[in-house]
Amino acid sequence: MKITQETYDVVVCGGGLAGFCAAVSSARQGATTCLIQDRPVFGGNSSSEVRVTPHGAAAFHAYARETGILSELLIEERAANHEEIWENGWTNSVWDMTMYDLAMKTPNLKFHVNTAVQSVNMTDERQIASVVCYVANAETKLTIHGKTFIDCTGDGTVAHLAGCEWRMGSEGRDEFQEFHAPEAASKDTMGNSIHFKARDMGRPVPFTAPDWAVKHEDPSYFYDQGRLPKEMKGGYWWIEIGVPWNTIYEAEDIRHELTRHTLGIWDWIKNKDPKTKEKAANYALDWIGQVPGKRESRRIMGQYLMTEHDPAERTVFHDEIAFGGWFLDLHTPGGLLAAHSEPASAEGYTQSSEYAIKSYCGPYGIPLRIMISKDVDNLMMAGRNVSVTHAALGTVRVMGTTALMGQAAGLSAALAIRKGISIQEVPDTSITEVQQALLRDGCFLPNYKNEDPYDLARKASVSASSQALLYGAGPESKGFHEGLTVWRDQNHRIPHDRLLQRRGQWIAVGTDHIDTLSFCVSNNSGHVQQLKVALARVDHIWDYRVNTGTLLNEQTLEIPEGERIWVEWAVNATGLQPGSYVRLDLLGNPDLEWHRAGCIVPGHMSANEIGLNRMRRYDNGITMSFKVSPAQPCFGPENVLSGVTRPHQFTNLWRSEPNEPLGAYLELIWQETQSIRHVELTFPGHLIREYHAYSPFYRDPQCAKDYTIETYVQGQWKTVVQVAGNYQRHRKHELPESAAADRLRVTIQSTNGDPSAAIYEIRCYS
Structure with a gap:
């Protein structure tokens, strides 16, 4: 066996999106950096081996897509890739090569793929000296020394080997009073998934499942338990199994069971389900994953333990270094073996149940302290192994969010080395430098802005x-949105814009007054309708409070019968603050339809009421029809x-x-x-x-x-x-x-x- 040694400033273990962004960020900050990845490609769950496409805050909030290194990668991939993106199963090697190309082009960065960490050498009980790795197919033992180590292995392997405290499973509700926590603590975790891809062959093609595949005969298993076989080409996140197996030690057992279930599910779709047999007739299986995507295992305890109260209440942290906005998404332990796959899907993705309302969160800030080990002085974490409760993991675990955490971890590690301080000190002594550097590198922080004295x-x-100038937009307005659609697997485009509940439209204010506001509605009820309208100040575009406490005006208007009528409201709002937003609310009247604009006006989103004094993004980020006078210089x-x-x-x-x-x-x-x-x-x-x-x-x-x-x-x-x-x-x-x-x-x-x-x-x- 060949035995070699290498030394770096920063050693990143794990080449998923969190680890990849950590390594690139560290290297760009001038630290010599090594990235260790146990697979042949980068990207982790997002790679062509697993094919889970990166999700993040923009799934639920307009203008909330993650920026920084992840954005750079995704923009590059879309510009180069010939293939559409579907939910899962449709990632191809263009994505792998986009990441590989960036790694190759990044100065100060060296990487080892097909290389797994096997052990950790400690200087003392609070300091890692090196990690010992084995290079698959090369009979090479590689010892890599570093000043700071970042554990992005997902399973927290390095932290575990270094003796760090960790949690696995769910806290009981009595520990932190979390709404999403079960009554009693449990070792149960969310499961692993594999995905498949099917291809339309243009003619009928048969499929015969092997004898060892799972046999499905009961439609209620799919249609009543949140496992809808939607488009035939794949993308089923709910092909998931965890309990009763351990997601770390029994991952191969889970992989085998998932393969049995996937073939059985496809057999049901192709040969048995009366709703899908005809739709699937021309589809053939093109690919089945054999590297399971993992949602949950160890969570390493850091300087701060983030609970679900933090994203739910948008806690403002002094050491904010990233943001999230995915919902509190906790899949049912057991997955395919449980009564339903996930509570939100079991509810049919309703937006107004108590569970849905209390699961909708963000965008919220994430503190650096959840990424700094409390037990080992030169160890950080980024990814799904950070210091959070099981309930909070439901939102921070998605790859868009973990990539941001990775970028912040790499930058913080490099900055600490450059300043000659411990990473443990950074949240208290150097956090402003970290935040300003992240902002300069293209990231967004909800509660901090560019105040760089060197700019x-x-x-x-x-x-x-x-x-x-902002005049507004109507149904006939034309935009320049070619190639921009919606993610079709979530919040399908609403077939009408009837006012089933309160709906609001954000309007930017560039003067100290607004004289009139107009909106385009249809009234096909056969008689005049009453409509209550309101205008309120809002703090920002994600201020989803129904009652913001700053009502500017409200009135009940008469809406005559007719199609696409522009209704003018003499709102006469004065004393407005230029450089802010107001929100025009039309309260619910199911006999009326408020038409959407034919274009998206930049920075102008809409939301609808869901209950408990809350609103959420309407549709997939659209502008409702409105006119404002005078036109606003915004x-x-x-x-x-x-x-x-x-x-x-x-x-x-x-x-x-x-x-x-x-x-x-x-x-x-x-x-x-x-x-x-x-x-x-x-x-x-x-x-x-x-x-x-x-x-x-x-x-x-x-x-x-x-x-x-x-x-x-x-x-x-x-x-x-x-x-x-x-x-x-x-x-x-x-x-x-x-x-x-x-x-x-x-x-x-x-x-x-x-x-x-x-x-x-x-x-x-x-």
Whole structure:
């Protein structure tokens, strides 16, 4: 056997999305970094071996898609991939190679695939010295030394071998009074899943299940227990088994049982189910996974234990380093062997039950302390093995969220090494530096914004060639959303927009008053209808309180009979705060239909009431029809210095006038000459919906395609950066040499389809 040793600053164990983002982030911060992955490809559950597509906050909240390294990867994959994304089973090797390419291109990063951690060497009981690994098919024993170790193995293998305290199973309700906790503590966990893919062959094809496959005969097992066999091509997350097997030690038993069940389920769909036999006639099995995707095992105890109260109540942490927004999604232990697969699916994904209302959460902040081991001084965790209760794991475990945690862990580890401090000290001594570095790297934090003292743009004034005004949008309005659809496996498009309950439309405020608001409704009841309307202040676009405590006006209007009638409300709202949002609410009247706009107005979402003084996103992130007078100047150039790179408390976006030709520009002006070497830009796009909503070869129409950066030097403009064919939202440019300038201009010659040039943020550094 070959025996080798290597030494790095940061050692990341586990190459799923959390580990991959941790390693890239650490290396980009200048730390020598090693990434150890026990599979031949990166991505963990998202890889082509397992094929679970990354989920996150945008599944439930408009403009809540994760950014940073994950966003960079997903944008690149969609731009390059010929194949659509379906729920599960449809990930191909384009995704694997997108990740591999980034790993290859990242300075300071070395990786070992097909390499498993087998043991841990300790300097003392609180310090890891090295991990001992075995390289499969190479007969190589590899000892890797490091200053800081990040356990992204999912199972918490490194932490377990290092002697850390961990939990597995569910806390009882009496321990933390969590609504989602069972009455009594249990060792039960959520299960593992394998997925399948079926292909339409264009003609009938037979299928015969092997004798050892599970036999299904009872339709209620599927239709009454939350296991709906929807589209024939696959994507069934509920093919899941855990209890009575241990998800770590008996993973191979689970894999075998899942294979038996998958073949039996396909046999039911193809040959027995009267609802699907004809639909599935032309489909053939194309792929069945043999690497189970795991949801839950060990959770390593950190400096802080996050409970479900934190995401439910949006706890604000001083050490916030990421955010989440998936619902409190706790699958039934046993999966296919239990009475139903998961409570929300068993309810038919209703939005108004007590369980559904109390499961809807976020976007919420995540603290760094859940990723720092309380027992080992140089150990961090990222992924589903972080310091949370079983109930809280239901929301933080999804890959979009774990990728953000990974990026924060890698950055924090590198920063601690650079400063010569222990990672244990970072939450109290260096958290502002971590947060500002994450924001600079394209991440979003719900409760923190750009306050980087080194950002020269913050000292500048800003102007633009033009700016768009907000007039509203109607059913006939046209948008530029080609290639942007909905994730079809969740919240199917509502077939009508009847006012079955209160619905609200967020409207950005750019002046101190609004005179009139109008909305487009249909009344086909045969007589005049009464409709109560209200206008209220809201804190931000995810302020889902029905009663925000700041009602501006309310009135009952008469709605005449007719189709697509524009109703004008003389709201006469004064004393408004420019740079904020108000919400127009139409209260429930099932005889009326409030029509959606034919386009999505940037930063303008809608929500509907679900009960318990709560609302949630309406449909998949759409704009309802409305008009506002006077038109609101809410897309001004000053928004690029707001410190926030997405709609939140305001639009935070500069948009040029869409009726003018492109070639629009944004200009920074300083009172004194600045030495500029780095310019960093954040463009719009890739935020409103989940990754699943984006088509093959997608390039977001809002994103700048061709642009230049110029500096004003000695009385004339000089082009210092010229870009063609861009589709990434976050771009960092190093100028060929430092420019001594008191003005800087970004000119967007073309976008990927939208008529407006647009920018969320511009930063400049010496």
